[in-house]
């Protein structure tokens with residue numbers, strides 16, 4: 571007998587709709603320990619599936635399967651195999667990409683990113699944290715990885731009552747790993763870099779942006795300069811702006827690694843910098859706006875929208891006619907329609923007519939699970955200034 575969780579009628583209805591999460595309010599009773607895998611039982615004693623149980627998070631249950639199947643090594647292997655095989659089908663022209671994207675690979679709360687021969691994992695729930703000793707050897711066997719690092723320092727782990735720690739779980743993980751994305755190589759510090767090292771979710775948007783890049787390029791919120799480096803090959807000059815001195819240092823380092831000489835990184839606050847550039851009469855042919863999530867929660871949405879509008883309005887004014895703006899939002903709390911409406915406002919207020927050339931999202935290695943809006947967070951619009 572597995573431990574059990576009995577859900578309310580509302581919980582059962584939610585599972586029927588296809589959402590894998592059951593919140594605490596919809597769980598009537600549990601007989602389980604933190605991090606157990608439980609049988610999910612409906613209000614009329616019906617078996618609904620098996621789930622990851624958390625005694626701390628508001629998300630009490632994360633559904634693993636609707637079948638009466640054992641969640642054993644063979645189960646995990648099937649799920650990991652499927653995720654890995656899907657990435658192989660994508661024929662990704664890079665050595666760094668996401669292998670397992672949690673809910674969207676039916677392994678809720680597990681993230682696995684590949685950086686050359688190293689895997690970086692994040693266990694974002696009690697049960698996945700507990701399952702890591704079982705999952706890591708499978709990951710190594712399936713991918714042939716030479717090292718596995720746990721980047722278990724995201725703040726969401728605190729909601730699970732899990733500590734934040736970074737540790738090597740298998741093999742060796744060098745301090746610095748060189749990966750390739752298309753024609754560009756990067757030094758990655760998987761222990762200290764943002765996210766798991768790189769913003770892998772933007773890989774395909776960088777590829778897309780490169781198709782429009784020309785003239786003078788501004789990469790605003792550049793981090794380690796991934797857009798700037800990629801676009802510089804098609805441009806006269808690419809300026810990368812980030813408020814982090816460490817990021818600026820890394821842009822310069824990556825430019826050297828690739829022998830790219832027309833990338834100029836500088837440390838500045840983008841909000842101030844855009845104003846300053848406007849005052850000085852600067853003009854660009856290609857601008858990328860890839861800010862951090864301005865809306866971390868619902869309460870900050872109005873302020874976030876004001877921020878998105880401000881930077882987009884100023885970027886549009888800085889563009890030459892015919893110039894292209896690649897504008898992104900990774901705020902899950904700002905949906906696609908709201909983001910598009912904000913860009914429209916920026917266009918109206920700046921008196922800059924634009925056409926939408928492409929509507930994009932996070933890369934295909936970070937797929938969206940339909941019916942689970944939480945898995946759709948990155949929006950990317952490519953706009954062209956008409957006159």
Ligand code: SAH
Pocket residue numbers: 768769772791792793794795796797811812813814817838839840841860861862
């Ligand atoms: N474009 C990058 C990812 C950017 S992440 C890529 O493709 O890899 C967001 C970046 O914005 C972070 O590096 C952070 O340091 C920077 N940042 C946050 N607030 C900022 C501000 N007000 N001005 C400039 N940079 C900022």
